[in-house]
Amino acid sequence: MIRAGLRAKGLGLAVALASLALTGVLAQTPSPFDPAQGRQPDWKALEPEMMQQFQAVLRLDTRSPPGNEHLxxxxxxxxFNKAGIPAQIFALDANRSNIVARLKGNGKKRPILIMxxxxxxxxxxxxxxxxxxxxTRDGGYVYARGTVDDKDNLTGGLMTMLLLKRLNVPLDRDVIFLSEAGEEGNSNFGMQFMVNQHYPEIEAEYCLAEGGGAVRIGGVAKYTTVETLEKIPRGIELVAHGISGHGSIPLKSNAIVHLAGAVAKVGQWRPEIRFNETTGTYFRGLASISPPDVAKHYRDVLSTDPKLRAAADEWLFENEPLHSSMLRTSVSPNIFAGGYRSNVIPSEAKATLDVRALPDEDPIRFLEQVKKIVNDPAVDVRFTAQNTKPASVVDARLDSEPYKAxxxxxxxxxxxxxxxxxxxGATDMAQLRARGVQCFGIGAAIDAEDGPKGxxxxxxxxxxxxxxxxxxxRYNYEVVHDLARAK
Ligand SMILES: [Zn+2]
Incomplete structure (x- = not known):
């Protein structure tokens, strides 16, 4: 799955950022743990075990299709059995199973889910x-499919469970671990199945999943991202209708001509810019750690001066398209279909627009806007049938306990x-957010230069x-420990 924001690889942004000479902005802070918090993991001594668990899950061939997540x-x-942690397998298809493990807390707080x-x-x-x-371990790296998507999160969650149990950490809330199938293509076997048929097993106040992580530039971590919300896919199709006829006699009603005009208008349209708490904080934060010439664009796009904003918007669209998409509900015409013989004027032609709506977008209002832009009675504008991800009922809040932790x-x-x-992009957190769970996307640190290198x-x-x-x-454990331990 595509990871959020700056970690999204292959989107050009990492390349852009790799060239920025960002500076570290925080001094080292001491460990937060005091003796009152109980025994702490010996991180150095745990390295062989972390590596062994990571390698063990990486060596299970779960490429999808076919998946074989049961492995x-x-x-x-x-x-989990060996560690004495209750765990249960749930499967819609025996070869594509999910597993849930749970450490019981005293029930003072609602559970946290790590998946x-x-x-x-x-x-x-x-x-x-x-x-x-x-x-394979080589030159300080581990090589395998899944090392950064998403067996890093699986291993982080697994080790957190094992350590909480081993250190006998008293908990104010249950800590639930979920290994889910089918994220990369078909959530019917994984998240959709768990939410629809076994929701009590994973119901939680907060959730940690993939989608963020520290970004290293030049070998040093420069900032850490946490995915707090996501856009919602809402496909729209444009269907042009005209009179069919012989290609030797051009017609004014030619459906392909009407469709081409509509697609061109929509493709050039830039829906209004709208910030939310996350994107506003993100651009302000990015400006604070970027060189002045780049920081200027991040500040300008937040400006109330329409001229400054428009210029920055243009620069982002050209140079950092991911950032441009974060500003608005975006529209990308991706399929254009019509006609079947060179001498036949078709009566219909259809284009599909990939619309990624801001979480607070009003779909009906947006569809009306698209109709206005198209402004052609020969072209129908409607939502496609494949809008599969539900809208959030809750966004992860920046003043929340997990975000602070x-x-x-x-x-x-x-x-x-x-x-x-x-x-x-959309993730499996969508189904949980639709149930009111505040979800936060995390991950292992990656080099911004690594994606472009392949x-x-x-x-x-x-x-x-x-x-x-x-x-x-360690990051994973400390966050969960902070949120779940008895206080
Ligand atoms: Zn993924």
Whole structure:
């Protein structure tokens, strides 16, 4: 799945940022733990175990299709059994199972859910230097499909469960772990199934999932992102109708001509800019750590001066299209279909627009706007049938307990500020947000330079620095410990 904001690889932004000479802005802060908080993990001593668990899940071939996520579910069942943590497998299809494990708290607070998806995208084996499911260690990296999407989150969650249990940490809330199937293509087997048929098993106040993480530039973590909300996919189709006839006699009503005109108008349209708490905070934060010439654009786009804003908008569209998409409900015409013979004027032609709506967008109002832009009675404008992701009923709040805990942990573990991001793509958090769960997207730190070099998620090779696995497990544990331990 596409990760949020600055971590989204292959979108050009990481390249843009890699060239920025960002500076670290926070001094090292001491560990927050005091003796009153009980025994703490010995992180150095835990490194071999973290690596062993990471390699074990990476070596299970869960490329999807076909998935075979049961391999991970069964492996984890064994690990949880051995650790004395109750765990249960749930499956719509026996080969595509999910597993839920739970550490009981005293019930003072509602549970927290930590989840990761066990499926990975397929691989072109011939293009891999090291086997895609070998988890080979080389030069300080681990190479395998899933190292940064999403077996880092799976391992982080697993280790957190094991350590909370081992250290006997008293809990104010249940900590639930979910390894979910089918994230990369079909959530029917995973999140959709769990939410529809086993919701009490995963019901929580807060959720941690994929979608964020520290970004390293030049080998140093510069900022840490937390995905706090995401845009909602809402496909729209344009259908032009005209009179059919012989191609030798051009007609004014030609459906293809009308459709082309409509697509051109919509393609050039820039829906209004609208900020929310996350994107406003994000652009302000980014401005605070960027060189002056780039920071200017981030500040200008937030300006109330329409001229400054328009110029910055133009610059972002040209240079940082991901950021441009974060400003508005975006429209991208992606399918254009019509005609079947060169000498036949077709009576119909159809285009599909990929619309990614801001979370607070009013769909009906937006559809009316598109109709106005198209402004052609020969072209119908309507939503497609495939709007599958539900709208959130709650956004993760920046003044919430988890966000504060995540920001504090990022300061300690990565020595960075935290920027909230809105994903332009959709994730499995959508189904939980639609149930009112505040969800936060996290992940292991990656080098901004790694994606463009071909080592990012979904690339022909994928890798994670060993040291970043260790740091991420600590970050994950400290956040959950902070949120769940008895106080
Ligand atoms: Zn993913």
């Amino acid at each position: 991970v579910a069964e492996y984890l069942k064994g690990v 990761g998806h066990s499926d990975v995208v397929t691989v072109d084996d011939a293009k891999w230097t090291f086997p895609a499911f070998g988890a 995540l920001a504090a942990a990022a300061t300690r573990v990565y020595n960075t500020i935290t920027l909230p991001t809105m994903s332009t 080592f990012g998620m979904h690339s022909d090779q994928e890798r994670l620095l060993e040291t970043e696995l260790y740091r991420f497990v």
